Amino acid sequence: MKRHLNLTVNSEPRQILVEPYYSLLDMLRDELHLTGTKKGCDEGDCGACTVLLNGVPVTSCLVLAHSAHDAEVTTVEGLATREGLHPVQQAFAEYGGLQCGFCTPGLIMSAVGLLEKNFDPTEEEVRYAIGGNLCRCTGYTKVVQAIMAAAEQARP
Amino acid sequence: MARFEYLEAHTVRQALSMYRRHAPNVRYVAGSTDFLIRSRMGNWNPEYVVNIQHIPALQRTSFSRRNGLRLGALTTVQTLQDHESVQTHYPALAAAAASFAGVQVRNLATVGGNICNASPAGDTLPALLAFNAQCLSTGPEQGEQRSTALDEFFTGPGRTVLEPGELLTEIRLPRPEPNTGSLYIKHSPRGAMDIATVGVASAVTLAADRRTCKDVRIGLGAVAPTPIRAYAAEGILRGNEITPESLAACAEEARNTASPIDDVRGSAVYRKEIVGVLTLRTLERAVEMARDGTMAFETQRRLAVQAAF
């Protein structure tokens, strides 16, 4: 039976009725219709469902929705502000770090997670940090360029 | 895909009592990285899930030179990777953590979960074996505690000595010996996200002369029904001088210890071939580290996840 779940999604406190067996991903998509977070495999293998849970990237398909009570969740929809795109989003657009776009939200969230922890990553560190994100279109070259450029831009 | 009721425990006692109340169709989950997948596949169909992820007592880690490392069962794999004391004193464990899946899964998966799943290929397990890990658990009835050597913890693929409802609470690694080096190397087709085709962790402690092997422990993954120690191989090296020949003989014996199977990730023949190669490489590097003190963690990570070249 559905039960109440309290958490913060993209800085907004929410109370949601959710099935006990729902994943965080299904909750975001089916209950909140935040469809930017994608279901590519539902097995934790592709990274398309990556969100920030209390500030760190996780595959939301593997998280029990109810386990995220009182947590802060950031999805791709929560990155841009009134002032404009997040530097990572901006760089993906400018450097051609996306094609079909299905893996893009997950890749962007992984990149944001990396830059929160390491604002001056090497190319190797970038490639390691997105090691859990599959992209079938880009071959990663421009994705890596975009993240390096975003890091550059975000550096104090 | 299965339906289940969700329960959440905030203390070990509470978890045990929830278990008792709903036994036997109940399952503990922590990071749930395996649980939701197997639930959707229909392999695991509990009526009740007891989430232990939010039990503060199981989240603590501590290190002292006297007591060694204590890891709450909920310590995430990412924490293992980033933990300074782990990197410094138990480098093979940090390297093993770094080779585990991707950052999104490492942020969820727990060391306790990795142990309790008892996969023959679990990435942290060879390293934990090589560091003589002890598993503390609490029984479901009177809350009785016991400690089991990790080496005796696994009874088969996906099976452990834990009684139904018994909860793994803490993992203890004995204090680090001086002049010790250790490394984990995983063979997998890709540098991330893969389950090991073969994983080997070796820890070597040198005697004061820095030539004699005072102690060695080798943990092997994905080459037997459970992760195993290569005791016979260790015996060849322990107490003897480290030479290219003695290292090779030790690696050869590790190869003989392996009894792998064919599966989608590799053939038994290939696994057997690789386990010798990886054992030799981990031993060589561990000896180097024991002699020279340290190896940059980045280098270890690279060695661990890129199949050593």
Add this chain to the structure above:
Amino acid sequence: MTTEHNVLGRSLPRVDALDKVTGRATYAADVYLPDMLMCKVLTSPRSHARIVSMDTSKAEQVPGVRAVITGNDFPDRYFGSGAVRDRRIMARDEVFYIGEPVAAVAADDEVTAQEALELVEVEYEDLETIVDPLEAIREGSTLVHPDMPNFEGYGFAMGGNNCTLLDADRGDVDQAFRDANQVFEETYHSQAINQGFLEPMACAANVEANGRLTVWASTQGPYQVRAQLASVLDIPLSSIKVNAMELGGGFGAKLRLAFEAFPALLAMKTGRPVKLINTREEVFTLNGPRLATTIHLKTGVTSDGQITAREAHSVFDVGAYLGAGPNAGVGHALGAYDIPNFRLRSYGVYTNKIYVGSYRASGVADMHFAVESHMDSIAHQIGLDPLEFRLKNVVKEGDANVSGASVPANGLLETIEAVKEKMSLPRKSEEGRGIGISLGEWRSGSGPSTASISVNEDGTVSLLTGSVDISGSDTSLAQIAAETLGVELDQVIVAKRDTDMAPFTGPSGGSRIVYSQGKAVQMAAEDARDRLVGLAAERFGVPSEALSCEGGRVYVQDNPPQSLTLSQLAAASLTSRSGPIIGMAALSSMPYAPVFNTQAAEVIVDKATGQVRVTRFVQAQDVGVAINPMGVEGQLEGGAVQGIGRALSEEMQIDPETGRVRNPSLSTYLMPLAIDMPAIENILVGVPSADGPFGARAVAEPPGFGPPAAIANAIYDAVGIRIKELPLSADRVLAALQGQDGDEYHIDVEALKKAETG
């Protein structure tokens, strides 16, 4: 490349970039409608069996279940995704592979639908199964479809399990082999692979108040989906509207009708919208991948390294149905070379496994692995540098291609030179390191294309085409329109389209959009421009030739201040004699324009484990003109990395007894990750095509061809072993290093020849 263009040739961000980086782009699975039901599909657990009985009553009684359908609920008809109509949309009385749909449920949610499926009772009676195509092609083999000769569309083939046969011949091959100084014969094998798109197939359907059916589809070919759906449901094509949603990768897998018929029929039964989303497992087991191909090549060479003759026999696994094809790969058995005498044969063979689909030039990519490995192998055997041997034989302008057409001007030699220079070839690396090259050839895709362009009253331009963007093509099309009309890219609005709104166009596949659809857009833009200029000419009282359309205005060349903005002209057009400004164009096909590339891989081979790592990958391609260089590079990089995955780690493991897919997950089907890939280095060569828009050529298919051969050749260069089977996995490389003979595939060429001559 320098350009005097304004918008064309610039690396502008994609027109859909903002939608995609903010997560707003809407894919089929993102469609949520009021009262929507979820659909799940029950599939066959048997390789080949008769359906004795089916009982859905228990499933229907599950609370929350709204409808259950089986094959009997569909009209009794066959359809075909390839040349032959050999398939039912849902099994009726027989199943031909593990994974074939047998029933579907619509329920209030996915979990309920799944629970209901488990209550559908099906009784099967097993029939004989054949899984190995090399066995299936033998005379007297167990038959997958005994009634094949009656299939509509079945034509020239040998019969038995052989459903398609393609051939191409020139000259006297046997005489040429007798005259050759040396003749080389080798057999190559490429594995079954999945397209690996990140977006699992999804679709939704709803019956509108007027009775028409709306379908939201994840497709590269909305008009193909419309036509095939009409056919399997036996309803008029005009009663269906297909919304082509944002496409999360297709690579050929989404060219045709997939599962849209299930939610469609369930929507018709329940009167409620129904959505279906494949699980990742279903992506591997329900939808046609590229299956294995075995290729036998025979090549005659003169003493100075000139190729005189080639024979190719390729056997490709079709699976249970001809989901795509016939396999055109055989036409590429000449590679990028001029070979005077040839005999080429390609045999499609039915087996009891998932049916074959399209994937980034299926067949052609397999053939390139064989041909380019074979070329390298011959070069080493006759003591020539592999690059030199290739240069002696490459096709040149004016040579005849495989079908006899004259090869027009192209940049093949420039691509070779560019890679040679960038990689400092020839060069011998230290032991364990090696470099290999591969040449690729393809043609710019053709097919029906349409476009319409209207100029809005504020001077912006609305572009409408029916083609789906799979590769950044919307951006390229918009740049073509902007350039032609002399406006900025952000002045072009690209409409999201459905089949009611946009005129028919061919599917997005085979690298045809920019070349063919782009041509239609250019022509439509020229049409609109002519109308703008004509209107201005009327107003200024000057001949049209005296005017230019640039910078958002039409002006008198001799007196630029005398001008009208597009906005003024569009506003004026509303009351003009000729009416509002709209440009239109349609074409059915485009002339032959080849595409050539050269790719080079540098590898390290770990001799103790057999693991291969690609340390550098350089490629040069003749793109004609790069409409958007950043987009072109992205296509090249993505194609190369897919090819590297095919070379090293990807393989659909098929159970040899049952045809079951043994690794239907992304944890066991191993696609490349960033951590393992080098930064791909590209060189864009530009020899404009005669007919493409602004001289553009196709881009996307060729970069995927070369990596397997380039890497296999690099492994040979590094450690002296020649591996003829894909993937070049560590265990296979190690076995070869240990001297084990990997030649496990054998085509009985003599038997095939005998069968042909009767």
